[in-house]
Amino acid sequence: MSLGLLLPIGLAALAALLAPLLLHLDRQSESRPTDFAALRWLSARLRPRRQLRLEELWLLLLRLLLVASVALLFAQPVLFGAQGGRPWVLVAPGVDAGSAPAQVSVPGAEWHWLAVGFPAIESAPPAAPQPLASLLREIDATLPVNTAVTVVVPETVDGLDGERPRLARRVAWRQVSAVGSEARLSVASDAALSGQKLATRPPQFVIRYAADRAASVRYLRAAAISWQVSATPADGAAQASPVLLKDAETGAVDAAPLTQPVPADARWLAWLAPGELPPAIRAWIENGGVALLDERAVLPAGVQPVGSWHEADGELLASSAAMGKGRVVILGRALLPETFPQLLAPEFPAGLRAALEPAPSPPQRAFSQALRPLPGGPQFPEVPRLVDSWLALLAAALFAIERWFASSARRGRAP
Amino acid sequence: MKTAELIPAEVRARLGEFRLASRRALGGQGFGQHHSRSRGAGLEFAQYRAYEPGDELRQIDWKLYARSDKFFVREAERDSPMTAWLLIDATASMAQEDAARPGWSRLDAARSLAACLVELALRQGDRFGLLVVGGDGLKMVAAGSGPRHRDRCVLELRQLRAHGSWPSEAQLRPVWERIGAGDLAVLLSDGFDDGAISLIVRLAAARRDVFCVQLLTAEERDFPFQGGRRFIDRETGAELLADGPAARADFVERFKAARLALAARLATSGIRHAEYFLDQPLDAPLRRLFPARAGRATPESA
Numbered sequence: 001m002s003l004g005l006l007l008p009i010g011l012a013a014l015a016a017l018l019a020p021l022l023l024h025l026d027r028q029s030e031s032r033p034t035d036f037a038a039l040r041w042l043s044a045r046l047r048p049r050r051q052l053r054l055e056e057l058w059l060l061l062l063r064l065l066l067v068a069s070v071a072l073l074f075a076q077p078v079l080f081g082a083q084g085g086r087p088w089v090l091v092a093p094g095v096d097a098g099s100a101p102a103q104v105s106v107p108g109a110e111w112h113w114l115a116v117g118f119p120a121i122e123s124a125p126p127a128a129p130q131p132l133a134s135l136l137r138e139i140d141a142t143l144p145v146n147t148a149v150t151v152v153v154p155e156t157v158d159g160l161d162g163e164r165p166r167l168a169r170r171v172a173w174r175q176v177s178a179v180g181s182e183a184r185l186s187v188a189s190d191a192a193l194s195g196q197k198l199a200t201r202p203p204q205f206v207i208r209y210a211a212d213r214a215a216s217v218r219y220l221r222a223a224a225i226s227w228q229v230s231a232t233p234a235d236g237a238a239q240a241s242p243v244l245l246k247d248a249e250t251g252a253v254d255a256a257p258l259t260q261p262v263p264a265d266a267r268w269l270a271w272l273a274p275g276e277l278p279p280a281i282r283a284w285i286e287n288g289g290v291a292l293l294d295e296r297a298v299l300p301a302g303v304q305p306v307g308s309w310h311e312a313d314g315e316l317l318a319s320s321a322a323m324g325k326g327r328v329v330i331l332g333r334a335l336l337p338e339t340f341p342q343l344l345a346p347e348f349p350a351g352l353r354a355a356l357e358p359a360p361s362p363p364q365r366a367f368s369q370a371l372r373p374l375p376g377g378p379q380f381p382e383v384p385r386l387v388d389s390w391l392a393l394l395a396a397a398l399f400a401i402e403r404w405f406a407s408s409a410r411r412g413r414a415p
Numbered sequence: 416m417k418t419a420e421l422i423p424a425e426v427r428a429r430l431g432e433f434r435l436a437s438r439r440a441l442g443g444q445g446f447g448q449h450h451s452r453s454r455g456a457g458l459e460f461a462q463y464r465a466y467e468p469g470d471e472l473r474q475i476d477w478k479l480y481a482r483s484d485k486f487f488v489r490e491a492e493r494d495s496p497m498t499a500w501l502l503i504d505a506t507a508s509m510a511q512e513d514a515a516r517p518g519w520s521r522l523d524a525a526r527s528l529a530a531c532l533v534e535l536a537l538r539q540g541d542r543f544g545l546l547v548v549g550g551d552g553l554k555m556v557a558a559g560s561g562p563r564h565r566d567r568c569v570l571e572l573r574q575l576r577a578h579g580s581w582p583s584e585a586q587l588r589p590v591w592e593r594i595g596a597g598d599l600a601v602l603l604s605d606g607f608d609d610g611a612i613s614l615i616v617r618l619a620a621a622r623r624d625v626f627c628v629q630l631l632t633a634e635e636r637d638f639p640f641q642g643g644r645r646f647i648d649r650e651t652g653a654e655l656l657a658d659g660p661a662a663r664a665d666f667v668e669r670f671k672a673a674r675l676a677l678a679a680r681l682a683t684s685g686i687r688h689a690e691y692f693l694d695q696p697l698d699a700p701l702r703r704l705f706p707a708r709a710g711r712a713t714p715e716s717a
């Protein structure tokens with residue numbers, strides 16, 4: 001355990017120690033008048049000696065201590081290695097807090113939830129999806145190095161991020177059965193399945209175009225149909241293809257002039273019109289829609305698109321920008337084969353879809369057995385503990401004693 | 416302030432141990448409390464005793480000598496009232512007090528001692544009066560007796576304020592008019608004023624029975640000052656800067672020599688003398704000067 005100062009320049013306040021010293025200098029006694037009638041027997045030869053003398057040494061000592069403690073308070077003292085001993089047990093949400101201590105016995109440990117803020121185990125269980133990997137790193141960084149940490153997890157854990165946690169300390173990794181683990185698993189698998197479907201089926205694609213952009217519509221429509229073809233099972237592809245090719249010419253994809261309203265369930269929209277976005281469309285985008293914009297569309301102020309779709313040779317085809325909750329993808333050039341030769345390439349539908357689709361989220365769930373943290377994480381400097389509250393208490397106590405001492409009757413007739 | 420407050424209770428309880436006695440009582444083994452020179456009709460005959468050398472010739476009963484051809488001295492039994500005068504120094508130096516006991520100045524001690532003596536004189540049926548010598552000259556309460564006169568004196572005592580310096584001899588002329596020959600006079604003073612000492616020396620030489628209580632502070636005896644001080648004599652206004660520890664030994668020695676010289680001078684003049692330091696019990700000088708049991712003719716030498 002060692003003491004450090006966060007603000008050593010605060011010690012300059014120690015210069016204030018001079019004040020009580022000056023106050024206590026025995027300046028007055030040299031000339032303190034004293035009634036003395038037997039003056040004629042006092043020899044005048046012995047003048048007072050000039051020397052520094054201090055009065056009321058105990059009071060002076062108290063005042064010096066008071067000033068020093070306040071100066072130390074300015075310097076923000078901290079204590080390193082203060083809390084070492086008690087091991088921590090972190091219980092992931094989903095583990096039954098009542099039965100966990102029976103299965104995991106760590107004597108004299110502090111029990112906390114592995115949740116934001118690390119609430120004590122006595123408090124209510126936190127909501128299930130917690131950023132577990134991030135929390136593990138946080139506790140690794142904040143706790144002193146010599147504190148043992150035990151983590152109690154259910155079979156599967158949620159709230160992970162891209163990397164397996166890599167911690168500076170060795171963590172005891174205990175797996176216990178979760179509360180209602182069967183039901184939770186089945187629900188989770190259902191959700192996973194539906195997520196799979198959502199990911200493969202393209203969202204509703206709506207095309208609105210100005211009159212002079214009508215030539216471009218067929219390429220977009222063809223791309224949308226190709227998404228649907230690739231989504232259908234492989235065995236039905238042979239029969240479906242002629243029908244779909246016909247659709248590419250006539251319809252099945254909602255393509256209409258600008259005047260047609262955008263349907264409510266549309267998620268992707270191609271807005272092929274130069275100039276500024278109408279307020280309705282803008283509101284739709286800011287509400288969560290993704291819009292493919294013409295190369296001559298004018299973006300509202302403050303939206304800065306960055307390149308997002310590049311050709312293999314680095315040629316910029318489209319750039320995108322966030323707008324409200326939604327996103328806009330701005331084409332780099334006119335959507336015609338003359339200016340946009342990639343339109344005719346077979347990779348165009350996939351490329352367009354990749355440009356429109358949001359970046360896939362990393363996997364968040366894993367079996368806890370596979371998630372055992374790796375050693376060798378970054379070492380963080382220890383977080384020191386501020387001791388200024390104790391020091392402030394000490395200063396207040398010193399002040400009270402000093403006042404009592406200075407105003408008590410024992411001082412008598414102070415000059 | 417009542418007498419009760421001027422005299423502490425324990426001192427009042429011990430007042431019975433003291434007795435105001437004049438040394439001028441010539442018939443030492445007489446019956447009365449004080450010697451009487453009056454030979455009036457009211458004189459109560461006590462006894463004859465044989466003449467001894469030294470007896471005054473007029474005390475010899477010549478009629479008895481005519482019958483018996485022997486010298487007999489006639490002695491009277493009846494008391495004659497004595498007059499006690501309290502001569503109080505109220506100059507500025509009397510206001511000095513000890514730092515260790517604030518509120519108990521020399522003048523306070525003089526006041527209390529005077530009250531004790533007044534009480535003693537009242538108990539003995541003697542006459543008593545006050546003579547206060549201060550910056551204003553002489554203040555006086557004429558001699559009288561009785562409780563009412565005691566109260567008058569106490570009232571005067573509590574009005575005393577110490578200021579000024581010892582007045583000139585001309586201002587003190589009334590002292591000689593008041594204190595008659597054979598009267599008892601007690602000076603309560605610090606003894607630093609030479610005027611006071613010379614006055615009582617001359618009073619003693621003029622057949623007044625004079626006592627002197629020298630009131631001194633404990634600081635004057637011990638000189639306990641730490642560090643430098645600016646010493647001020649209130650009476651003369653003189654100032655002196657001195658360092659306490661450095662000046663101590665010299666001062667204590669010189670002051671003791673001065674006290675001894677004063678005591679010797681007073682003893683030579685036949686004045687009984689006692690020192691009273693402010694940290695002593697109040698009745699210490701009374702015990703020394705006015706003991707009840709010691710022989711009247713052989714007081715302790717001062």
